Amino acid sequence: MSQTMTFSVALASLLAQEQPSQEQLVCLLKATGDDLVELISAANRVRQQQVGDAVWLRGLIEFSSYCRHNCYYCGLRSGNKSAGRYRLSPAEILAAVRQVAAAGLGTVVLQSGEDAWWTTARLVELVQGIKEQQPQLAITLSVGERSYADYAALHQAGADRFLLRFETSNPQLYAELHPGTTLVQRLECLHHLQQLGYEVGSGCLVGLPGQTLADLANDLLLISRLGLPMVGIGPFIPHPDTPLADATAGDVTLTLKMLAITRLLLPASNIPVTTALATLDGSGRQNGWQAGANVVMPNATPATYWQQYELYPDKAQLGDSLQHNLATLLAQITAAGRHVGQGPGSALARKEYDNAKHTAQ
Ligand code: SAH
Numbered sequence: 352m353s354q355t356m357t358f359s360v361a362l363a364s365l366l367a368q369e370q371p372s373q374e375q376l377v378c379l380l381k382a383t384g385d386d387l388v389e390l391i392s393a394a395n396r397v398r399q400q401q402v403g404d405a406v407w408l409r410g411l412i413e414f415s416s417y418c419r420h421n422c423y424y425c426g427l428r429s430g431n432k433s434a435g436r437y438r439l440s441p442a443e444i445l446a447a448v449r450q451v452a453a454a455g456l457g458t459v460v461l462q463s464g465e466d467a468w469w470t471t472a473r474l475v476e477l478v479q480g481i482k483e484q485q486p487q488l489a490i491t492l493s494v495g496e497r498s499y500a501d502y503a504a505l506h507q508a509g510a511d512r513f514l515l516r517f518e519t520s521n522p523q524l525y526a527e528l529h530p531g532t533t534l535v536q537r538l539e540c541l542h543h544l545q546q547l548g549y550e551v552g553s554g555c556l557v558g559l560p561g562q563t564l565a566d567l568a569n570d571l572l573l574i575s576r577l578g579l580p581m582v583g584i585g586p587f588i589p590h591p592d593t594p595l596a597d598a599t600a601g602d603v604t605l606t607l608k609m610l611a612i613t614r615l616l617l618p619a620s621n622i623p624v625t626t627a628l629a630t631l632d633g634s635g636r637q638n639g640w641q642a643g644a645n646v647v648m649p650n651a652t653p654a655t656y657w658q659q660y661e662l663y664p665d666k667a668q669l670g671d672s673l674q675h676n677l678a679t680l681l682a683q684i685t686a687a688g689r690h691v692g693q694g695p696g697s698a699l700a701r702k703e704y705d706n707a708k709h710t711a712q
């Protein structure tokens with residue numbers, strides 16, 4: 352009974368947009384049974400009120416699987432000598448972008464390992480080329496850590512958004528999992544991106560070995576403190592060719608709770624259902640959309656490369672081409688009682704729009 356009381360207090364406090372304590376967040380993360388149902392439906396309700404029934408599609412182009420980093424959990428880590436490595440040429444990327452635009456999507460996400468061949472000068476040229484050909488497309492980059500000057504040049508060239516997860520807010524765990532780098536460094540990159548005016552996405556992994564519920568509560572506090580317009584949260588999935596091969600995968604329900612609480616903390620944000628969630632749970636996308644998420648990122652990489660971009664094994668696939676992926680997704684979105692969002696679907700623009708509406712009244 353007192354457990355339920357504590358849950359109710361914690362949920363009511365979040366719904367009132369009060370700053371939660373770590374203890375309250377841990378309590379919400381422990382929700383089971385009726386409490387769990389209530390948490391998920393509260394997030395679904397807030398999602399509907401704040402961002403509506405649209406599910407936004409982002410065309411994901413995984414343009415290089417080379418990586419200089421050695422993150423313990425990731426199949427693309429430099430220490431994995433059996434990883435298949437490929438790099439799309441600028442012409443191949445532009446062709447994939449054209450397909451994304453032709454399919455009517457409003458955003459392209461360019462993601463890669465930290466590949467030294469892709470200097471900032473080359474990336475700048477690519478971003479400019481995309482903006483020239485498809486000025487209506489929002490461009491999101493997800494290429495890891497670069498200097499302030501590099502991020503500035505990329506933003507100047509036309510990159511609108513940037514995805515860089517902080518992965519875990521526990522500095523010690525971060526250092527253990529990311530040899531040679533620190534959480535401080537990662538947070539500095541995020542601050543630079545925010546200062547430069549990018550629409551910034553970040554978030555964490557759920558179920559990393561050694562990660563506690565208190566750590567996840569701190570991840571949520573960091574997400575809230577950063578006021579992120581985009582939040583990516585997915586379960587950790589062990590990859591057999593990494594030092595974490597024998598670790599247990601992240602929990603699906605715990606991931607859904609993280610999504611739901613994020614929606615309550617940042618009601619107007621864009622929250623994707625991740626492929627990692629769909630990989631562990633056949634209904635992961637639908638469950639995620641019911642728990643506060645409103646975005647999905649179909650794979651727009653040429654299909655011949657899909658197998659080699661192996662962050663984790665058995666990546667859930669929708670179809671064997673972008674068209675096939677979109678058809679499957681459309682059916683899933685419609686079955687969930689939702690519709691596809693039109694245009695770039697920016698959370699920042701949405702906020703301005705809301706403010707404008709508010710001022711006009
Ligand atoms: N190199 C860039 C982008 C590619 S990795 C970067 O690191 O930002 C994109 C995301 O994949 C990472 O942020 C990480 O959270 C996720 N990822 C990597 N390995 C994973 C695994 N084994 N299970 C689940 N997600 C993983």
Ligand code: SF4
Nearest residue numbers: 418420422425428464
């Ligand atoms: Fe490289 Fe990103 Fe994988 Fe780390 S998570 S090894 S930076 S691709």
